[in-house]
Amino acid sequence: MRLAEQRVSLNKQLRIFLAILGFLIFPAPEEVHAQSLKVRFIVTSLSPAKVLVEAEGPLSDTWSFRNIYAGIPRLGQRIERLKGATPDETVSVDNLAPGEFRSNKEISRFSYEILLEERSRIAELSHVSWINQERGFLMLADILPRLGRGSLVPSPTTIEFQLPSGWTVASAVLPDKNQRYTVANIDSAVFYIGRGLRETHVRADSMDLALVTSGDWAFAHSDAIKLVGKIAKEYTKLTKHRLNGRAVILLAPFDGIVGAERWTAEARGASVVLLLGPNASGRALLARLGVVLAHELFHLWVPNRLPLQGDYDWFFEGFTLYQALLTCLRLNLIKFDDYLDTMARVYDSYRSLPDHDRLSLIEASERRWTAAPSFVYDKGMLVAFIHDLTLRQLTRSRTSGADIYPQLFRTAATGPGNANEVIMSILNRQPGMKQFFERYIQNSGDIALDATIAPYGLRVETSNFRTRIRINKELTVEQQRVLRSLGYQG
Numbered sequence: 001m002r003l004a005e006q007r008v009s010l011n012k013q014l015r016i017f018l019a020i021l022g023f024l025i026f027p028a029p030e031e032v033h034a035q036s037l038k039v040r041f042i043v044t045s046l047s048p049a050k051v052l053v054e055a056e057g058p059l060s061d062t063w064s065f066r067n068i069y070a071g072i073p074r075l076g077q078r079i080e081r082l083k084g085a086t087p088d089e090t091v092s093v094d095n096l097a098p099g100e101f102r103s104n105k106e107i108s109r110f111s112y113e114i115l116l117e118e119r120s121r122i123a124e125l126s127h128v129s130w131i132n133q134e135r136g137f138l139m140l141a142d143i144l145p146r147l148g149r150g151s152l153v154p155s156p157t158t159i160e161f162q163l164p165s166g167w168t169v170a171s172a173v174l175p176d177k178n179q180r181y182t183v184a185n186i187d188s189a190v191f192y193i194g195r196g197l198r199e200t201h202v203r204a205d206s207m208d209l210a211l212v213t214s215g216d217w218a219f220a221h222s223d224a225i226k227l228v229g230k231i232a233k234e235y236t237k238l239t240k241h242r243l244n245g246r247a248v249i250l251l252a253p254f255d256g257i258v259g260a261e262r263w264t265a266e267a268r269g270a271s272v273v274l275l276l277g278p279n280a281s282g283r284a285l286l287a288r289l290g291v292v293l294a295h296e297l298f299h300l301w302v303p304n305r306l307p308l309q310g311d312y313d314w315f316f317e318g319f320t321l322y323q324a325l326l327t328c329l330r331l332n333l334i335k336f337d338d339y340l341d342t343m344a345r346v347y348d349s350y351r352s353l354p355d356h357d358r359l360s361l362i363e364a365s366e367r368r369w370t371a372a373p374s375f376v377y378d379k380g381m382l383v384a385f386i387h388d389l390t391l392r393q394l395t396r397s398r399t400s401g402a403d404i405y406p407q408l409f410r411t412a413a414t415g416p417g418n419a420n421e422v423i424m425s426i427l428n429r430q431p432g433m434k435q436f437f438e439r440y441i442q443n444s445g446d447i448a449l450d451a452t453i454a455p456y457g458l459r460v461e462t463s464n465f466r467t468r469i470r471i472n473k474e475l476t477v478e479q480q481r482v483l484r485s486l487g488y489q490g
């Protein structure tokens with residue numbers, strides 16, 4: 001899972017406004033981000049989990065904290081006692097609304113407390129900050145404020161930690177010799193803190209990948225990191241785009257007796273936060289890690305390294321999930337039957353959604369957290385499946401759905417663009433697929449899987465409300481070629 005930034009940039013609005021007035025406009029990101037902030041996080045208590053934040057930055061009289069993320073509300077209520085820290089001046093600060101503070105004069109030094117109790121819903125643990133007795137995640141996006149009445153994002157931000165004894169820090173950013181971390185973009189910065197953090201490395205092409213864990217795991221860390229390296233190399237090959245520098249997988253166990261079937265993850269910037277039920281054999285845990293990371297590691301490329309704009313969750317979730325499934329098949333993490341079974345399950349899940357034939361993928365991506373959240377995954381994945389099969393057949397298996405990705409990175413290299421327009425031009429480029437984007441992504445409408453996959457020697461069977469995708473006994477040469485190109489060995 002990866003979350004697109006929903007916020008409309010105030011700066012962009014301002015630029016458009018000034019452009020209308022006829023002023024000469026310079027691109028402003030550097031100016032907006034040029035306000036650096038120094039922060040110290042002091043974990044003052046573990047029960048209840050509480051962090052004191054001391055900060056010093058540009059003069060400001062307004063502080064705005066994120067109140068909702070990934071559909072998780074009331075985050076601003078965790079922020080308490082924001083006050084000026086200028087020693088000889090008294091500043092009164094009003095708490096206007098949850099996470100919204102304003103003072104009667106501009107100040108540069110301030111402090112506040114933040115309550116970071118562990119989330120009770122385990123699906124939330126990969127999306128927002130929390131701390132328990134053993135470990136926690138500090139995600140700067142929900143614990144640092146936007147500054148001033150223009151809600152400016154401070155950058156760079158320099159961070160120091162004061163943690164309980166025996167606790168250490170891990171992140172995609174490495175500290176300087178004074179143990180200070182400098183972060184350019186607070187929205188993608190995650191810090192894993194805890195007791196007994198353990199880090200294993202692997203070099204995958206030009207990338208340094210680290211797996212950071214805490215707690216007891218039944219797998220050998222050397223096996224897990226080998227798997228991580230193998231998956232990452234697949235994506236360098238698939239995208240034809242090398243990532244440089246360090247990326248981290250921050251793995252934490254759920255508390256209590258939870259098996260490997262429960263997990264939650266989010267990829268932000270160069271970090272994958274993953275929580276997994278540890279109560280399983282090493283083999284089962286590695287199998288789960290393989291399947292989950294095949295999707296999450298792909299996010300380090302898509303969308304995290306694509307400078308594309310707009311809501312295109314249908315693509316970076318649905319299409320990416322489909323490619324992750326094929327990656328699992330290529331790496332022998334799953335069998336061909338598992339591939340077909342997964343698509344059948346996705347089809348059932350898609351059909352069970354009440355508005356599945358009335359909502360387009362574009363609309364669903366624009367309101368992912370208010371519409372059915374699984375729709376962008378389910379329909380996106382089904383459309384990716386259809387796109388892949390069609391392309392393989394049309395090009396006699398010389399190309400496949402995976403070829404979108406190198407084209408995307410080549411197009412993106414020319415500068416930022418509108419994601420849906422760029423992807424539309426790629427999807428519709430192939431002769432014979434002219435209206436593919438309009439039909440499956442832009443417009444609503446049901447997917448009749450049986451009729452759609454029949455030309456490929458596949459059929460849909462349903463019994464006891466459960467769909468299965470079967471391969472016909474008799475296959476034409478062409479059908480055989482398409483299925484074999486996917487990994488079918490019959």
Ligand SMILES: [Zn+2]
Nearest residue numbers: 001002295317
């Ligand atoms: Zn995802």
